[in-house]
Amino acid sequence: MSQPRPFSRLLGSLLLAAAATLSCAVAADADDAAEPAAARAHPVRPLGQIVPAPASVLPGGPPYTLTPQTTIQVDASPGVRAVGEYLAGVLRPSTGYALPVTEARGPGGIRLRLRSAERELGDEGYRLQSSRDALTLTARGPAGLFRAVQTLRQQLPAAVEKDTRQPGPWQVAGGTITDTPRYGHRGAMLDVSRHFFTVDQVKRYVDQLALYKINKLHLHLSDDQGWRIAVDSWPRLATYGGSTQVGGGPGGYYTKAQYKEILRYAAARHMEVVPEIDMPGHTNAALASYAELNCSGVAPPLYTGTSVGFSSLCVPKAITYDFIDDVIREVAALTPGKYLHIGGDEAHSTSHEDYVAFMDRAQATVAKYGKTVIGWHQLTGATPAEGALAQYWGLDGTSPAEKAQVARAAQNGTRLILSPADRVYLDMKYTKDTPLGLAWAGYVEVQRSYDWDPAAYLPGVPASAIAGVEAPLWSETISTSDHIEYMAFPRLPGVAELGWSPASTHDWEKYKVRLAAQGPRMEALGIDYYRSPQVPWPAG
Incomplete structure (x- = not known):
């Protein structure tokens, strides 16, 4: 009769042990509901x-x-x-x-x-x-x-x-x-002339560019529709020439202090600002501000449309070069970076002879004030200065003669920034249904903007002549930060990858998965991006 007592004690011990184990399991489950739940989320x-x-x-x-x-x-x-x-x-x-x-x-x-x-x-x-x-x-x-x-x-x-x-x-x-980066020039251009963007709006874009290792911010500061930088020696450029924009809005311009604040902010993110003063065409805002810059001596009205190629500085006039000297001197003095962009495209109202003569003098003025010239690729139709960069914006369908002209310049030492419009112009519509943007270069979906090789893009151009890539965002239809973000993202990260990553990593199928993972990050940053159906975005 004494045996059941030890058995009872053993059974009791087993029950206590089981209870303790169950208690630990419950406690562990409670812990798992906290930190591991977050771990599952992240x-x-x-x-x-x-x-x-x-x-x-x-x-x-x-x-x-x-x-x-x-x-x-x-x-x-x-x-x-x-x-x-x-x-x-x-x-x-x-x-x-x-x-x-x-x-x-x-x-x-x-x-x-x-x-x-x-x-x-x-x-x-x-x-x-x-x-x-x-x-x-x-x-x-x-x-x-x-x-x-x-x-x-x-x-x-x-x-x-x-x-x-x-x-x-x-x-x-x-x-x-x-x-390490593949190319030293990895740029983004923001057109503040067709529509004006405030200092804070530019800073917001700078922060977004920095995340993807962009190192050049090209600011398009002058065009037919608006002049956006104060020039002390020609004050009406900003106060009058900057007083409107596409569609007739109020426009605006940067004071010298505001421009320097943009430069400071970009420099803190290790991004160099490249100012562009477009010439000899795209100059109606300047011509409207000062009658004496016109060959006729008569100032045209301010312009709020979107046509191109109708304006030109008066190449034979001596005052034109006083104007160019003053503007370049003041902008160069404000800008610590190496480069100054002088435009040079779509100068349809300037004869070829006048264009060549003008670009020779404009480039010499840039050198006089310690900067290196960048110009759109039409610069190669003149004589690019030593060290100048030509920014190619042509299409797959650009004429063989024009491509050959660019290739000859590259073979002779002019390095190229590649910005093909039907690949990396961020203002091109994604599809026919895109509410913003233009389509003169075709529709540019995310895969098209990514799936090309800068080193092999232009026939006859040595790979060593490619300085890098740049994604321009023209602003004929772009007027808010939401607009900027919708058109830039998610194409901009792909252009950044073309500029940074080794060619061996280039693979659309793998890239689109990495890009999809950027969706939640862009949402966390408040970026209003286009949810391209070509990208497998996370659900939710």
Whole structure:
């Protein structure tokens, strides 16, 4: 009769153990409902699944996780600290973490390091190393670190871009990315002449461009419909010539202080501003402002339409060159960058002889004030100055003679920026149903804007002559930031990839998947993008 007692105790112990196990399981399930739920919402993004595609990706090891204790450790350099503060500014609102920027070295943290000896990284290349213990960004200079920060942003969940606190975890997949750009010129052009855009609107676009490693902002500052930069020696250019826009709106212009603020803001994002003063055509705003610039001595009315090719500076007049000298001198003095764009396209009202003579003098004036000329590819019909860049905007159907003219210039040392209108003009309609944009160059869907090779695009042009690519956005039908974003995105990231990524990574089928993953990021940033049916966007 004594045996059941030990059995009862054993059964009781087994029941207690089972209960304890069940309790632990319930507790574990409760924990799983918190952090792992967030983890399911923000899975670790595979290393290198970003836009533009990196040059080299070696995944491996556990991810790095940002925590409330994470610091941003920088070298003792103002340039590096500025990049660190920029990074902190991106991460703090969404993570809610303090993320102090410090020169103190410590365990873990995000480390920004300069290593001048790593020459293979060039001016803009970087290395990102992610492990459980630390995340290290290495470059030869601050520009490379800034490009690395854009990669880091894209490796984190898209919610990191929001300006309110979001649930984590905030993880970067383990491994190493080593990355350098294919081309040194990766540009975007914004036409502020057909419609005027404020300083804040330009800054917003600069921030969007920076995410995709664009390094040149080309501002089209003058055209028939408006003059957008103050020139002290010719004040009516801005006050009168800038007083309207396409459709007759109020227009506007940048004071010199406002222009410098745009340049400062872009420079903080390691982006060079290239100002364009279009000449000798596309000049009605100037001709309307000053009668003496016209051969007839009579000023035409201000123009609010969209036709091209009807205006021209008076090439024989001496005052024309006083005007050009003053404008270039003042704009060059404001602009720390290397380049000044002088337009030169669609000069249909200027004879060929006058065009050649004018461009010779205009290019000499640019050199006089310490800048290097960029012109549209019609410049190759004159004599491009030494070091000048020609920006090609032709189509697949451009005449063989015109393409041959550009090729000869390239063979003779003129380098090219490629902006083929039927590939990368962001103002072209996506389809016939696109509510904005033009279609004179055809419809340009996302695949068409991406699926071409700059090095092989123009017959007879040496690959070494390609300086890079640029995506222009003309503004005949574009008047708001929403308009800019709808037309630029998602085509702009593809152009950025053409400029940055090695040719070996070019693959539409793979790219469209990486691009689709940018959808939630663009939404988090408030970018009003076109949901192309060619891209497998995430549901929801």
